[in-house]
Amino acid sequence: MNFLAEKLGVSLETFKLTVAVFLLILGITAFYSFSGISTLVRVIGLLVFVGGAAAIVFQTELGRLLWQFVVDSRIEVRKVVWPSRQETLQTTLVVIAMVLVVGIVLWLFDLILMAILRFLTG
Structure with a gap:
């Protein structure tokens, strides 16, 4: 049943x-x-x-x-404990700064590698 x-x-x-x-x-x-x-x-x-x-x-x-x-x-x-406006702004600024720093470092690394490649290939 x-x-x-x-x-x-x-x-x-x-x-x-x-x-x-x-x-x-x-x-x-x-x-x-x-x-x-x-x-x-x-x-x-x-x-x-x-x-x-x-x-x-x-x-x-x-x-x-x-x-x-x-x-x-x-x-x-x-x-959930949501961040305050000031915490959000500070975190956003840190992220933007780090993206810029990493972007510049990668750009410099690319320039160096291109210079080495040009030197090797003539």
Whole structure:
């Protein structure tokens, strides 16, 4: 009995995801098929199809896991200590200075190698 319930649950999940993908494809096809209609109306229709597909996906286990991931990600972003404006400016200036220094060193290295190559090849 348990095996049958699990199999039915998996097939229902697959069916829901298939219907959601079908709705997305149908919405995109309708958006481009009705090019004579106002763009605003077509976008609203596309958003209705995407919303319907999202509602179906969030009824599945995969959708619930995805939503939990989004919630957990937002919680983690709130924990981040963002740098101040002064720290960001100082770090940016250090990066720019180092890029310039490395660029000049590589340019000088290239000049030296070219001079050596010209000397060797005549």
